[in-house]
Amino acid sequence: MTIDTTFWAATIIFLIAYAVIISEKVHKTVVALFGAGLILILKILEQHEAFHVEELGIDWNVIFLLISMMLIINLMRPTGVFEYIAIKSAKWGKGDPFRVLIIFAIVTAVLSAFLDNVTTVLLITPVTILIADALEVDPIPYLLSCAFASNIGGTATLIGDPPNIMIASKAQLNFMDFIYHLAPIIVVIMVFYIFAIRFIWGKKLVTKEELKKRIMAMNENEAIKDPAMLKKSLFVLAIVLTGFIFHGVLHFQPATVALFGAGLLLLLSKTNEPHHVLAEVEWPTIFFFMGLFIIVGGVVKVGLIKWMSLQVLALTEGNLFATSMVVMWFSAFASAIVDNIPYVATMNPLIVDMAKQLWPNETGLQLLQHPDLMPLWWSLALGACLGGNGSAIGASANVIVVGLSEKAGKRISFGKFMLYGMPIMIMTVVISTIYVWLRYYVLKI
């Protein structure tokens, strides 16, 4: 490895970009795009490396998977299906404040497993505040629980949370790998989580009988505004989910499945003005990803990531159990402070590099999915996703919930979020630690 001016230029751009992203002085998308521009103009990466080389540049699999899923959701939203699900859930809880809290947590977790967390939170939170208002109870438990449950639920699948999308793409893992390795522990974590919220809020949420009638009087069928489009959406969703389940066997990348679904639903919607649906894609997030991939590509090319991976291996003396524990706990605390997207964007090549040090003779899938490397990927996913609960800025979903609560006149301070979020994060990561240790190092299954 040669340490030259290019090395320092890339490293400085990387460090300053991350510092500014954490400080939130400049919008993260602006930072990422400007950083990417610098990486290119200083020729740290050639343009073709940034745009067309898989190991160094933009991961188009991630980009198109995100865009396609956003398009599908944007097309589904106006049908009213999400309002329907939320009102139905509240009625299922018979208007009892604590039962409703639990049911919302489960519904949020399940939705988050299949939609991205921000979307889920945007779809569930408004209804939870409405229900809390109807029952005349404090909406804050509902808001916090919505954020926590979405971060937990999102960990369960490949498409649930951006870190998983990125990890899947890097390690060539498929949808069923995540279902097999992460979903079981997330179910266990959800059970513990429900006991935890029962302990925290169980006795505090009480309402009057007559207020429950407000909930029971709501007719969820009124939510469905466009039954024809709803049928089409559910049809496409079924195809997409089937596609995800079999994409590994059929040798499709997840983005292929999602893009096909988005294209099909656009066609079926018979819209002649896709402008509106396309405009609602969260372009700032998409461009944030693109910029980050280029910045990280820069530090991969100059060798910074390789140097970092050597340091980690030196620290853990090549012991893979120790390494996966360091990865999980460091990821959890790092994700509580930094956005987990740039964090995972950096960790992904770092883990690949560690694998190259450990098994220099392996390449391709044998390297990326080396049996001894797999627990590291799962530790990264669990740490980075669950770590998001640690603070109000740990995950985009939290930022949204805090923002909405402020608008509703029920401000959740940074400290208050952490007071509940940090113990939840530690509890879930402890459970994950036991799981990884037991499953991959003791039982080895």
Add this chain to the structure above:
Amino acid sequence: MKAKDLMVLLKEYLRPGYNLKKAANILKTSRKGERRIGVKGLPVINTTGKMIGFLSIGDILKSVFPSYMSLMNLGDFTWNGMVEDIAKKVGRLKVSDVMTKNVISVNEDAPLMECIDHMIKNNVKKLPVISKKGRVVGMLYERDIFFAITEAMGNKRKRGKK
């Protein structure tokens, strides 16, 4: 014809520190021209006489409308008494919390077409009219412009003001 030729002279206004209960009562009983029939909005003037906002009936409707309601289609899932409960709380808010801060206004010498341009492009039905000294002196209503137009068409003036 200019803004000042059609405007209704302003006799009342609101202060930013009034609470909404008081402000709403002023709107309800305010004069429009010669009659005490209530108005749909009034300028908010600070102690130096400068207009710093405008409070309309629409702003008061928005004040009882929870922000989360605008994020999803939840209108079907509300209950009787919801508005009244919120209204009791927002009565204590200050005018400055609820008023529209970016007010579309016209100078008193603005030609009528300029006034129509503001109304159409900003989707407002009334414009505060500002004097050369920078004070709000009157209100120009969509209705009065409409009367001016019908008169220009050759119809008889319906109600005289001048």
